[in-house]
Amino acid sequence: MPILEIKHLETSFLTKKQRLDAIRDVSLRVEEKEVLGIVGESGSGKSVTMKSVMGILPSNGVIRAGEILFEGQSLLKINDQDKRALLGNEISMIFQDPMTSLNPLKTVGYHIEEILLRHRKVDKSTAHKLAKQVLDIVEIPNAEKRLTQYPHEFSGGMRQRVMIGMALANEPKLLIADEPTTALDVTIQSQILALIKKRQHQNNMAVVLITHDLSVVYNMCDRIIVMYGGKIMEEGLREEIFDSPYKHPYTKALMLSIPNITDDEKKRLVPIEGVAPTLEDLPEGCPFAPRCSQAMDICREMPGETLFSDTHKIYCHFAGGESTDEQ
Numbered sequence: 001m002p003i004l005e006i007k008h009l010e011t012s013f014l015t016k017k018q019r020l021d022a023i024r025d026v027s028l029r030v031e032e033k034e035v036l037g038i039v040g041e042s043g044s045g046k047s048v049t050m051k052s053v054m055g056i057l058p059s060n061g062v063i064r065a066g067e068i069l070f071e072g073q074s075l076l077k078i079n080d081q082d083k084r085a086l087l088g089n090e091i092s093m094i095f096q097d098p099m100t101s102l103n104p105l106k107t108v109g110y111h112i113e114e115i116l117l118r119h120r121k122v123d124k125s126t127a128h129k130l131a132k133q134v135l136d137i138v139e140i141p142n143a144e145k146r147l148t149q150y151p152h153e154f155s156g157g158m159r160q161r162v163m164i165g166m167a168l169a170n171e172p173k174l175l176i177a178d179e180p181t182t183a184l185d186v187t188i189q190s191q192i193l194a195l196i197k198k199r200q201h202q203n204n205m206a207v208v209l210i211t212h213d214l215s216v217v218y219n220m221c222d223r224i225i226v227m228y229g230g231k232i233m234e235e236g237l238r239e240e241i242f243d244s245p246y247k248h249p250y251t252k253a254l255m256l257s258i259p260n261i262t263d264d265e266k267k268r269l270v271p272i273e274g275v276a277p278t279l280e281d282l283p284e285g286c287p288f289a290p291r292c293s294q295a296m297d298i299c300r301e302m303p304g305e306t307l308f309s310d311t312h313k314i315y316c317h318f319a320g321g322e323s324t325d326e327q
């Protein structure tokens with residue numbers, strides 16, 4: 001059984017003027033112990049998908065249809081108490097900017113101990129001991145002193161380590177990491193990703209890693225989902241996404257727009273023409289069609305799924321790159 005399963009999710013935002021459909025018929029599975037990457041440009045719906053799972057949508061967000069199952073149990077149907085017990089315990093989430101999740105007036109020790117006290121039956125002194133271990137796990141030296149310090153006394157990278165520590169404190173089965181390193185410089189970024197990978201391996205935890213950075217998913221993930229305009233464009237094992245000749249035109253465009261990952265050869269980067277659509281002006285059919293060099297009239301209808309293997313799916317009328325245009 002997958003640890004997380006999303007079926008036909010439809011999430012929208014209600015504004016004064018209209019309903020904006022941010023997630024449209026998204027289905028995905030996260031298997032135990034795997035690292036699943038969700039990649040796509042800004043606005044493609046990566047965060048909203050996972051915020052729907054966590055039940056932390058902005059106040060104008062609604063899940064209109066679909067099902068979200070954690071170990072087979074519906075997260076949309078369980079009561080608030082059971083959900084609170086599950087979130088922060090079995091499922092944890094970390095975000096790009098740790099400062100938004102840390103209270104500047106409370107010490108780092110307070111934050112970690114609070115999570116331990118809330119979810120485990122431990123007394124204060126045990127929570128303090130465990131909090132020290134948490135800082136050790138995320139490789140923050142001088143734990144005893146660090147626990148007494150405030151978030152602003154930590155660098156950005158160290159704050160992100162604290163967040164990871166808080167997320168891992170209760171040994172969750174699933175960690176959702178939403179752009180965990182985007183705000184950090186490259187060296188710190190790779191240290192943080194290495195730390196997530198190490199803990200994932202040691203705890204046998206599943207990870208969903210949300211990023212706009214293909215090189216991050218290449219280095220970290222077993223399986224990859226490419227999203228655009230609130231829809232899944234392509235899904236496959238890492239090697240199917242990177243090495244297979246069959247690719248969605250959007251995946252191809254994403255790959256051409258970043259430095260070469262698979263070899264050292266210098267190549268010219270090709271930015272993706274045009275801009276991602278806003279929810280107000282999503283086209284009918286394939287959302288990528290207005291920017292796609294292969295688009296034709298048929299792309300005004302949303303393509304179905306083309307299967308290249310049990311694990312590799314593409315949603316494009318020209319999956320495989322072959323145009324049906326005879327001219």
Ligand SMILES: Nc1ncnc2c1ncn2[C@@H]1O[C@H](COP(=O)(O)OP(=O)(O)OP(=O)(O)O)[C@@H](O)[C@H]1O
Pocket residue numbers: 013020022040041042043044045046047048049058059060061212278279
């Ligand atoms: N409260 C809101 N009201 C209206 N639209 C929203 C709201 N929150 C998000 N959206 C829209 O939902 C769409 C999906 O946003 P989402 O944050 O999931 O994108 P993303 O792929 O995670 O991009 P980013 O990396 O920039 O976060 C975007 O078009 C965004 O503008």
